[in-house]
Amino acid sequence: MATNKLDELSINTIRFLAVDGVEKAKSGHPGMPMGDAAMAYALWSKHLRHNPKNPKWPGRDRFVLSAGHGSMLLYSLLHLTGYDLTLDDLKNFRQWGARTPGHPEYDLDCGIEMTTGPLGQGFATGVGMAMAERYLGERYNRDGYSIFDYNIYAIAGDGDIMEGVTNEAASMAGHLGLGQLIYLYSDNKITIEGSTDIAFTEDVKGRFDAMGWHVQKIDGMDIEAVSSAIDAAKAETGRPSLIIARTNIGFGSPAKQDDCGAHGSPLGPDEVMAAKNNLGWPTEPTFHIPDEALANFRGAVDRGAELEKDWKDKFEAYSKAHPEQAAELKDFEAQGFVGAIGAIPAFTPEDGKVATRVASGKVLNAIAANTPFLIGGSADLGPSNNTAIKAEGSFTRDEAGRNIHFGVREHAMGSVLNGMALSGLLVPYGGTFLVFSDYMKPAVRLAALMGLQVVYVFTHDSIGLGEDGPTHQPIEHLAALRSIPNLTVIRPADANETANAWRLALTRTDGPVALALTRQGLPILESKEETVDRGAYILADSEGQTPEIIIIATGSEVHVALEAYKVLTDDGVKARVVSMPSSEIFEEQDEEYRNEVLPPDVRRRISVEAASTLGWGRYVGLDGISIGLDRFGESAPAGTIFKELGFTKENIVGKARTLLGDKINK
Numbered sequence: 001m002a003t004n005k006l007d008e009l010s011i012n013t014i015r016f017l018a019v020d021g022v023e024k025a026k027s028g029h030p031g032m033p034m035g036d037a038a039m040a041y042a043l044w045s046k047h048l049r050h051n052p053k054n055p056k057w058p059g060r061d062r063f064v065l066s067a068g069h070g071s072m073l074l075y076s077l078l079h080l081t082g083y084d085l086t087l088d089d090l091k092n093f094r095q096w097g098a099r100t101p102g103h104p105e106y107d108l109d110c111g112i113e114m115t116t117g118p119l120g121q122g123f124a125t126g127v128g129m130a131m132a133e134r135y136l137g138e139r140y141n142r143d144g145y146s147i148f149d150y151n152i153y154a155i156a157g158d159g160d161i162m163e164g165v166t167n168e169a170a171s172m173a174g175h176l177g178l179g180q181l182i183y184l185y186s187d188n189k190i191t192i193e194g195s196t197d198i199a200f201t202e203d204v205k206g207r208f209d210a211m212g213w214h215v216q217k218i219d220g221m222d223i224e225a226v227s228s229a230i231d232a233a234k235a236e237t238g239r240p241s242l243i244i245a246r247t248n249i250g251f252g253s254p255a256k257q258d259d260c261g262a263h264g265s266p267l268g269p270d271e272v273m274a275a276k277n278n279l280g281w282p283t284e285p286t287f288h289i290p291d292e293a294l295a296n297f298r299g300a301v302d303r304g305a306e307l308e309k310d311w312k313d314k315f316e317a318y319s320k321a322h323p324e325q326a327a328e329l330k331d332f333e334a335q336g337f338v339g340a341i342g343a344i345p346a347f348t349p350e351d352g353k354v355a356t357r358v359a360s361g362k363v364l365n366a367i368a369a370n371t372p373f374l375i376g377g378s379a380d381l382g383p384s385n386n387t388a389i390k391a392e393g394s395f396t397r398d399e400a401g402r403n404i405h406f407g408v409r410e411h412a413m414g415s416v417l418n419g420m421a422l423s424g425l426l427v428p429y430g431g432t433f434l435v436f437s438d439y440m441k442p443a444v445r446l447a448a449l450m451g452l453q454v455v456y457v458f459t460h461d462s463i464g465l466g467e468d469g470p471t472h473q474p475i476e477h478l479a480a481l482r483s484i485p486n487l488t489v490i491r492p493a494d495a496n497e498t499a500n501a502w503r504l505a506l507t508r509t510d511g512p513v514a515l516a517l518t519r520q521g522l523p524i525l526e527s528k529e530e531t532v533d534r535g536a537y538i539l540a541d542s543e544g545q546t547p548e549i550i551i552i553a554t555g556s557e558v559h560v561a562l563e564a565y566k567v568l569t570d571d572g573v574k575a576r577v578v579s580m581p582s583s584e585i586f587e588e589q590d591e592e593y594r595n596e597v598l599p600p601d602v603r604r605r606i607s608v609e610a611a612s613t614l615g616w617g618r619y620v621g622l623d624g625i626s627i628g629l630d631r632f633g634e635s636a637p638a639g640t641i642f643k644e645l646g647f648t649k650e651n652i653v654g655k656a657r658t659l660l661g662d663k664i665n666k
Contacts, residue, residue, distance in 0.1 A: 003224055006296055010045070011037045011223075012279055013080065013293040015252065018072035019275065020286040021093040021100070023266045028094060028102065031249040031262030032070030034275075035220075036155060036186050039245055042226040043153060043184065044077055044300070047234075051304030052082035055111040058424075059311035061150045062113050062129050066122025067157035067186065068103040069264070074112070075100045080289070080297035083111040087287060106422075106450040114422055115450050118442055120163030123183065124412050125446075126152045127169045128419020130178040130240070131395065131404070132426055138400040139372060140325050145318040147311075151234065154183045158196050161185060161204060165442070168412035173240045174212030177397040181240035182233040186220060188249040194260050208242045220245025252279040332373050332425060336453075337506040342370035344503055346527075347495035353521030356555075357459040359495030360517050361386025363502045364429075364457075368392070368402070374506070375420065376429035376455070377404030379413050384519075385431030385459045410436050414443025421452040427506060431457035433465075434474040434516055437481060447512040448486040454512040455505045461491065461516040462610040463645065464556055469635030479614040481514050482583060490532060490582045491516040491609075493558035494525045497581050500532040504585070518556050520638055525558070531579075535586025536597050540565050542574035549656055550598060552578045552619055553608040557647060561608050564652035573660065576602075583615075604659040610647055625655045 018033035049061040065074045072093060078085045085099060092098040099110060103117030113129075116122040129152045137148035160166055173181055185204070189196045205215045214236040218225040226245060233241035250262025253275040267275060276283050319326035332340065345362050347354060368374050368389045377395070378387040382405070393401030406413040413430045420428040430440075437444065437458055447454045463473045481489050488508060490501040498517065505513035528537060540562060541547065549568070553561035558579045568575040578597055580586060586594065598605075598619065605624035607616040613628035620626055627646060634641055642648065 006292060007041070007223060009290055010293045010296050011041045012281055013289055014041060014073065014076045015279070016276065016281050017076040017079070017090060017287060017289070019267060019272055021072045021075070021090050023269070023272055024091060024286070025094040026266060028072060028266065029069040029264050030072070030267055031190070031256070032067055032157065032186065032188075033073035033076065034251045034253065034262070035188050035247040035249045036070065036073055037251075038223050039184055039186065039220045039226050039247065040073055040077060040155060042223040043230065044081065045296075046227050047230050048153065049150065049307050050111075050300070051308045052111065052301050053305065054308055055083060055108050056424075057308045057311070059147070059150060059308065062126070062152045064113055064122040064126050064129075064152065064154040065104055065116055066120070066126070066154045066160045068116030068122065070157075071100070071102065071104050074104055078111045080294065081300040082298050085110045087289070091287060114418070115446055118446065119157070119159040120165040121415055121442065121446055122154055123156050123160050123166045124169035124415030124443070125419040125422070126154050126181060126183070127173045127178065127412070128416035128428070129422060130173065130180040130419070131176070131400075131416060132420040132423035133180050134178065135375060135395070135400040135402075136423065136425060140329065142318070142322055145314060145321065147315055147318055151180050151182055155186060156183055157186050158188065158191055158200060162200055165411040165415060168409040169415060170208060170213065171211050172407065172409060172412055172416070174208075175397070176395070177212070177238050178240045179237040182230060183240070183242050184220070184226070185242055185244045186247045187244050188247045188258075190249045190258065190260050190263060192260060192263055205244060212239060214239040214241045215244065216241070217244045218246070220247040221251070254278055328372070329425070332371070336509055337371065337373075337427065340371045340373075341367050341503060341506060344499045346499070347524050349524045351495070351524055353523055354495040355519060355521045356492050356495060356498045356517040357384070357386050357519060359498040360457060360502065360515060361388070363499045365390055367502065367506065372402075373426050374429070375402045375404065375426055376417070376431070377406055378431035378457075379406045379410045379436070380408045381432055381459075384433070385457050387429065387431040387457055406430065410439035411443060414440030414447070417454045418443055418447050418450070418452055421447070421454050427453050427455065429455035429457055431459065433460040433472060434458035434477050435460070435472050437477055437514070441480070444481070444487065444512065444514070445484055448484050451486060451511050453509050456512065456514040457517065458514055459517045460519045461555060462518070463629070463633040463641045464518055464520045464610065464638045466519075466638035466641065467635055470632040473633035474611065475629050475632060476612045476614070478516060478609070479612045482615060486511040488513045488582060488584045489516065490514070490585075491555040492532065492581050493553070493555055493579050494522050496524065496527065497531045497579070501581065504532055516555065520556065522556055523559055525579075532581050532585070534589050534593060535582045535584065536578050536580035538576060538597055539579045540575075540577040542569075542576060545574050546599065547576035547602055548574045549604040549606070549660060550576045550578060550602055551606045551608060551652065551656075552580050552598075554580050555609070557608040557610055560647055560649055561652060563649035564656065567649055567653050568656055573656070575656070606652060606655055606659070608647070608652060610642070610645075623659070625659060627652060627655060
């Protein structure tokens with residue numbers, strides 16, 4: 001237990017700020033903060049390198065509350081140690097517009113390193129944070145100048161340890177020997193449904209031992225044991241560390257300690273009173289913070305200022321000794337990829353048919369040659385996704401190269417990309433087949449929620465992958481991705497649209513971008529200035545006349561739309577083809593431009609996309625037709641599948657004739 005009265009007072013301050021916050025909100029999770037307060041106090045008061053007055057200090061340690069349901073634990077620590085989170089913010093827990101939502105949401109201004117709550121995500125994202133530290137350290141640290149040298153700490157619960165993404169990420173972390181990871185596992189043996197014995201009886205230590213982790217088992221209620229375990233973990237530089245800390249959910253509550261009733265509901269007025277009496281805490285006022293405890297916690301402000309000053313002095317000396325490296329860091333921190341992309345390859349019809357996945361690889365390599373801040377890889381599909389940076393090495397246990405081999409771990413890949421993006425100094429990318437975006441969707445959703453700059457290279461984007469069949473042919477995936485707020489989906493129609501898609505992905509800094517790319521080769525379209533920048537553009541038109549019908553297409557289907565356009569034009573129809581690589585970007589344009597591309601009075605419209613028709617109604621309207629797939633594909637050569645499922649000029653022309661009726665010349 002606590003070793004002195006000040007420690008005990010401070011720990012109970014954390015406990016009862018959390019209890020009172022949950023009670024006032026009439027909603028929340030009091031049990032985890034009550035049980036983990038001692039463990040968190042040991043970490044924050046004795047080990048965590050941070051500056052409450054500058055949460056963005058690059059040299060800080062990172063702390064992630066993976067068990068995000070215990071958010072009042074984090075909010076209490078942030079307020080007590082002097083971050084920009086007031087007592088009124090704590091009192092406003094879980095209310096509209098509060099800075100203290102039910103689960104932590106990424107807000108570096110007040111010290112919240114990432115959005116957590118979906119279990120396992122914090123654990124897995126921390127692996128990406130550690131990989132970013134490793135990469136930046138190897139690239140920029142010099143003898144005597146350890147500019148990037150920080151640890152990533154997390155508190156995880158039983159639910160985190162059960163989640164599949166945790167196992168994927170832990171396997172990867174052990175393989176890479178990420179010694180900067182120090183995770184405290186709050187083993188309170190309780191979940192929502194009751195004791196973990198009903199669903200989770202595995203040997204956790206044995207599992208993590210087998211994955212190459214340094215594992216300790218301790219009493220998590222003993223701050224000296226916790227502190228000693230953290231010291232041992234910091235000394236274990238070649239392996240990530242898991243500290244299995246036995247804790248008591250709802251500690252101090254006479255009726256609810258070690259009971260699932262403490263997990264996700266307020267204790268209730270009577271039990272709050274009983275817990276406070278049991279631990280010798282004043283029952284009034286609520287949100288009580290003893291002066292001695294506050295002074296103890298606020299010592300973090302002076303310590304943090306001194307730590308940051310030492311780091312800044314070191315960086316200033318580093319800048320003089322290694323001006324080129326320092327300038328590189330400062331420039332990217334200030335402006336990101338603006339001005340750092342360099343020349344992007346241009347493609348011409350003489351190049352023949354080029355798969356957009358192949359074009360993507362060429363563009364990626366051209367950009368990567370100009371900047372060290374683009375890093376990524378694939379979930380064991382590098383040769384198919386074309387995600388390798390050819391002039392660079394691999395990220396291994398021994399060397400932090402720019403080519404990351406995620407293995408067949410799509411979900412972990414998504415979370416790792418988030419962690420790397422949260423470094424603020426890297427733009428990570430990850431590749432897999434579009435159909436497998438389902439495996440990483442929770443991490444993609446969190447990237448969108450946090451507004452992280454991450455690039456997803458989703459190849460084999462349609463039935464065009466052919467013989468692999470319906471298990472590998474994405475149908476609903478474009479619609480599903482487009483439904484995620486703040487995620488930009490770009491499905492380019494040729495190599496030049498792909499090049500522009502990459503440029504946009506690296507200059508849009510307020511959210512992730514998903515590129516949907518073909519396996520099959522596509523012809524090069526005639527050059528247009530506005531290929532992707534405005535989301536949609538007029539590719540072929542009725543020579544200055546108002547069109548009678550508009551065909552809207554994306555990706556590989558743009559080419560079959562052009563074939564249909566030629567037939568219709570020869571028949572005397574005033575037709576227009578619109579390439580719409582990104583509906584999200586198109587919707588950002590002003591009304592005048594949107595109406596120029598899709599005139600409201602032209603109601604005969606056809607959309608063509610080899611995917612679910614869900615969502616196309618907003619563009620074709622009640623009078624239009626969507627040619628798409630609301631069924632699964634088939635195993636056959638790609639050309640056969642496209643023909644049999646109606647992605648032909650003949651089908652488009654037939655649908656157009658249906659819409660035009662007697663207006664078309666037969």
